[in-house]
Amino acid sequence: MKQFRSRFALYAFLFVLSAFALCGAAEAGDPVTLKFLHKWPKVEYNDFFVQVARDFEKEHPDVRIQIEAAGDEPIKDKLRIQMGTDQQPDIFFSWSGEFARNFIRSGAVLDLTPYFEKEPSWRDGFMKAGLEPFATQGRYYGVPYRINGKFFVYNKKMFDDNGLKEPKTWAEFTAGLEKLKQAGVTPIGFGNIYPWASCHYITGLNQKCVPQEVREKDYAAASGEFTDPGYVKALEYFRELNDKGYFNMGANSTEHNMALEMFYGGQVAMVYVELEEFRDIEEKMAGNWGFFAMPSIEGTPGNPKFLTGAPDGFMVSAGTKHPDQAVAFLSFLTNKENSDKMVRAMGWPSPVIGAVNKENSMEMLVKGLEAVTEAEGMALWLDTDIDIKISDVYLPDLQELLNGDKSAEEVMKDVQAAAAAVRSEAAKQ
CATH class of the missing domain: 3.40.190.10 (Periplasmic binding protein-like II)
Known part of the structure; x- marks a missing residue:
């Protein structure tokens, strides 16, 4: 009887141990969640970002994109509050210029230059007028999404x-x-x-x-x-x-x-x-x-x-726990294919070279973007x-x-x- 009890206790111990191991393995396999904040809450715009996020998740089953949207004025207040807390988004919308430089000076955003160096085709795929306003002292801290x-x-x-x-x-x-x-x-x-x-x-x-x-x-x-x-x-x-x-x-x-x-x-x-x-x-x-x-x-x-005019786009929080996944999503969001989809779906001018063309855009948008490209600079x-x-x-x-x-x-x-x-x-x- 004592032998039976000792065996039972051993089996019970091994069962609990294996349960803990399985639980730990499940936790280790939990997908990474990235908070993504953009400024287009209208349903048709937000739905587009949701679809791009789902497409990314299919290619990256270990990542989940949690989307939040706030309009022009609300997003300014939201970022001022959140960026000083542990509730900050991993990826967030930003205007270029002083709005972006303020985050750069305070060390609140990730330096994307090493990622561009690893993936130069991504960097070189943007118009200079779109990318440069997110640069400071030769380093890149943001990715343009639209250019106006x-x-x-x-x-x-x-x-x-x-x-x-x-x-x-x-x-x-x-x-x-x-x-x-x-x-x-x-x-x-x-x-x-x-x-x-x-x-x-x-x-x-x-x-x-x-x-x-x-x-x-x-x-x-x-x-x-x-x-x-x-x-x-x-x-x-x-x-x-x-x-x-x-x-x-x-x-x-x-x-x-x-x-x-x-x-x-x-x-x-x-x-x-x-x-x-x-x-x-x-x-x-x-x-x-x-x-x-x-x-x-x-x-x-x-x-x-x-x-x-100016580009606007996205930055990655310096406090993100998952910088590689956040940058991977930005690269996916701004690749040629998804930029083409954005232009077709919403008619927005994209800073990705060739994303606005006669096949996916009306003549006036193509001409307008040509004027932006030909300008010697942007105010x-x-x-x-x-x-x-x-x-x-x-x-x-x-x-x-x-x-x-x-x-x-x-x-x-x-x-x-x-x-x-x-x-x-x-x-x-």
Whole structure:
């Protein structure tokens, strides 16, 4: 009996031991979970990312992609909160410019340069204008996903009826605006209830009115002063469009989408839009439209061959526990095949060379991307290219400028004060 009990105890011990071993093996074989945060919560957009994630998981059964989406403003707040905690996403959306540089300076993101060196075809598959804005001191910290340019889109019939052609200079541009106004046509539909819209105008006007080296120095947190008179001049050009009645009434209480509806309905002759909006415009306008970049301004020091626009894309958290898997997913997301699918599904301009072509895109998108490629440089969106403490002053002041509550000089005094505070903080770091 004692022998039976001892054998039973041995078998029981071996059973428990094997159960623990199996449990451990199961845990060791559990798939890696990557948190992926993007900024397109609309169902049709999010569904695309879900499908790409499922395709990746089929090829990598040891990885699961957990997707979360937040819109333009919510994602900024979410990242500010999460990046300082253990809840940060492994892969997250980022604008280029100062928005990305802030993460780079704080050491919050992974240096992707070693991965590009291992896979040079991935790096070389991107347009330079898409990849370089995510680089700092020759190191790459982000991957571009879309690339955008900003253009005036116009109603061809309205232009033809008023004898107008695409302007090459600011003088030709404003002369055309005045002609439209005199004919009883509102020249430009403009929705500035969210001041990123006016920020896009000032992005281009600053680039034209301020020398490149001065602008680069001012946009850097540690050295920004914003004292060049070109900044005031840029604001004056912008305010003139409003004061002369070239914008629709009540621009500060109008949404961008409402301005687009005005354009579709023939209530305005033009709107200032991003390249990614071209597909929707074609669906509504059916060929009755053309586009041109913000015209050059005679006598200003900025490079006339620059274009307003920027890439946006993704970065990998420096705190991720699974960097190789995170980078593998980014490489998969931005390969030629999936970039082609993205262009077909959503009509977004891709920075992957050859991803936008005549087979998968309408002619206007191809031409727009050609204009981006041919530009000598990009003036990145102002609100993502300067410190957030400065943009939090600059953008609301643009609304006050249009309302007539502040002069151009007063706006720049506010900006200069914010820049001085940012410089002081940077000096302490």
